[in-house]
Amino acid sequence: MSSLNILELIKKRTRYPMGNRIGDAWVDEILQHDDEMTYLITTENLSTLMGIQGRNKRRILFETYHISGIFGLSNPMAGTAVNLMLLILQKDKTNYVLSGTYNNGLYYGRSYRLGLREDSIPIDIYPADFRDYCAKIEQWVIEGIIPADGNCYKFNTFSSEDINLDKVFPQHYSKAVYDIYHFLKQERTVPLSTIASVIRPRPVHGERAKVIGVRDFKYPISCEEIGEGWKTDTLICKGDIICKNSMTDKLYLLLDELSEEIYAGANDIVIRPNNIEEAAYIYSYIKSETGRTVISANTTGTVLPRMAKRDWENIPVILPKKSLIEYEKYFRLQHYQQKSVSEYNDFFGFFSQDPDVHSVEDILNMEMVKNVRLYKGEIIRGFLEEDLKELNACFRAKAYKATLILCGSILEAVLIDWVSEKHRKNYFNEDLYVQDRNGRSKRADLIDYINIIKEIQKPAWMEEADKAHFIRQKRNLVHAKLCLKSEEINEMVCREVIDYLNDVLKTRGFILS
Numbered sequence: 001m002s003s004l005n006i007l008e009l010i011k012k013r014t015r016y017p018m019g020n021r022i023g024d025a026w027v028d029e030i031l032q033h034d035d036e037m038t039y040l041i042t043t044e045n046l047s048t049l050m051g052i053q054g055r056n057k058r059r060i061l062f063e064t065y066h067i068s069g070i071f072g073l074s075n076p077m078a079g080t081a082v083n084l085m086l087l088i089l090q091k092d093k094t095n096y097v098l099s100g101t102y103n104n105g106l107y108y109g110r111s112y113r114l115g116l117r118e119d120s121i122p123i124d125i126y127p128a129d130f131r132d133y134c135a136k137i138e139q140w141v142i143e144g145i146i147p148a149d150g151n152c153y154k155f156n157t158f159s160s161e162d163i164n165l166d167k168v169f170p171q172h173y174s175k176a177v178y179d180i181y182h183f184l185k186q187e188r189t190v191p192l193s194t195i196a197s198v199i200r201p202r203p204v205h206g207e208r209a210k211v212i213g214v215r216d217f218k219y220p221i222s223c224e225e226i227g228e229g230w231k232t233d234t235l236i237c238k239g240d241i242i243c244k245n246s247m248t249d250k251l252y253l254l255l256d257e258l259s260e261e262i263y264a265g266a267n268d269i270v271i272r273p274n275n276i277e278e279a280a281y282i283y284s285y286i287k288s289e290t291g292r293t294v295i296s297a298n299t300t301g302t303v304l305p306r307m308a309k310r311d312w313e314n315i316p317v318i319l320p321k322k323s324l325i326e327y328e329k330y331f332r333l334q335h336y337q338q339k340s341v342s343e344y345n346d347f348f349g350f351f352s353q354d355p356d357v358h359s360v361e362d363i364l365n366m367e368m369v370k371n372v373r374l375y376k377g378e379i380i381r382g383f384l385e386e387d388l389k390e391l392n393a394c395f396r397a398k399a400y401k402a403t404l405i406l407c408g409s410i411l412e413a414v415l416i417d418w419v420s421e422k423h424r425k426n427y428f429n430e431d432l433y434v435q436d437r438n439g440r441s442k443r444a445d446l447i448d449y450i451n452i453i454k455e456i457q458k459p460a461w462m463e464e465a466d467k468a469h470f471i472r473q474k475r476n477l478v479h480a481k482l483c484l485k486s487e488e489i490n491e492m493v494c495r496e497v498i499d500y501l502n503d504v505l506k507t508r509g510f511i512l513s
Contacts, residue, residue, distance in 0.1 A: 072170035193313035201232035408475030
């Protein structure tokens with residue numbers, strides 16, 4: 001078999017029964033034909049080959065054929081969420097295996113709205129990037145043309161010795177996974193099992209109790225609102241990390257004392273740190289890009305993702321290099337939203353924001369800084385909304401002097417916060433000193449904060465700096481000693497100042513509306 005047409009193979013897939021009880025008829029055909037090279041589209045990890053008979057067919061298949069290519073196809077069948085993959089199977093073992101992953105969903109949830117039957121294959125409505133992905137696979141396998149990555153798909157080659165027949169799913173061999181493990185080899189890591197217990201709760205037959213669910217994943221936790229479910233043998237306690245169905249977006253760290261007995265669910269994984277002070281670090285690590293990539297590489301299933309307990313225990317965890325209390329502080333900043341911007345700037349003062357990445361910890365720190373900046377941004381937006389209401393009230397009442405003062409105050413607060421982040425200081429709590437034109441030290445004013453950001457952001461912030469100085473100059477008109485020409489403070493000036501303020505704030509992700 002030399003030709004390869006992936007879209008036709010997807011159509012062929014519908015002609016072969018497949019299921020946990022009946023196995024996979026396509027596998028039966030492959031074993032009967034005994035070709036030198038063949039193709040198979042099936043479920044990730046051949047999950048339909050279950051039971052004694054199914055496992056025996058799986059064993060025979062991989063004793064007969066070696067995997068020379070493994071490509072994720074997302075969920076290309078109309079009306080189902082099941083992810084499929086394409087296997088390139090050859091009797092002769094190759095030195096390297098070709099792999100690819102397509103990262104977008106296809107037709108689940110929207111096929112019926114397009115009027116398609118469950119057994120139809122809507123080739124004509126596959127997105128262009130998926131058709132490009134398939135075409136590049138075909139050229140790579142048949143003609144040896146090395147493909148370029150796209151926005152939605154990535155390719156990789158790896159040693160055939162890396163194939164693990166217990167993990168026959170594309171994401172395990174993706175370039176992202178290999179890059180992460182390359183980084184991890186340069187770090188001091190330990191298996192998760194050496195710093196925490198991994199618990200798979202078991203159901204207690206016929207008994208009901210309060211069981212934590214995703215709806216309860218809020219801070220602080222409310223025991224009163226937790227509903228009943230089927231009881232398990234695992235009581236959760238302070239310091240536990242609960243993961244629903246191996247989905248890292250459904251991860252919860254319990255840092256509150258519970259007022260009553262609460263149980264984990266039967267589909268949960270509970271990570272119980274040996275040292276409760278390490279709980280926030282372990283949680284942050286699992287939630288990081290590194291942790292998510294490692295977990296994704298070992299997780300199968302679309303509707304109900306699953307990951308084996310031993311794979312959880314073997315997750316390589318980098319030993320923390322910073323104080324453990326700082327990771328708990330980060331967690332609380334992220335989940336127990338603070339009212340003071342200063343608390344966020346104190347955090348930025350401790351964690352490095354060096355854009356150069358030298359280690360996985362650098363990546364983790366950058367993610368932490370990014371996440372906390374988002375939470376701080378929400379608080380600043382809240383402050384700005386209140387200031388904006390006051391600004392609008394002043395402008396409508398034709399209180400133009402007050403309008404200019406408020407514009408200057410908003411600008412100054414945002415710039416002080418910005419410089420605090422850049423300098424890793426907290427200039428809301430301590431003064432910033434600069435040198436004046438005569439070389440003498442002085443406390444920084446608005447003009448200095450503008451010039452500092454102008455220097456840091458150049459050449460991108462030159463126009464905004466001019467607008468910021470315009471706002472500063474108009475605000476100074478309100479000062480009693482400078483307010484000699486009151487006609488300069490009017491509606492037109494205020495409109496221009498407000499427009500300029502909006503332009504400046506956009507560079508920090510804030511918009512006056």
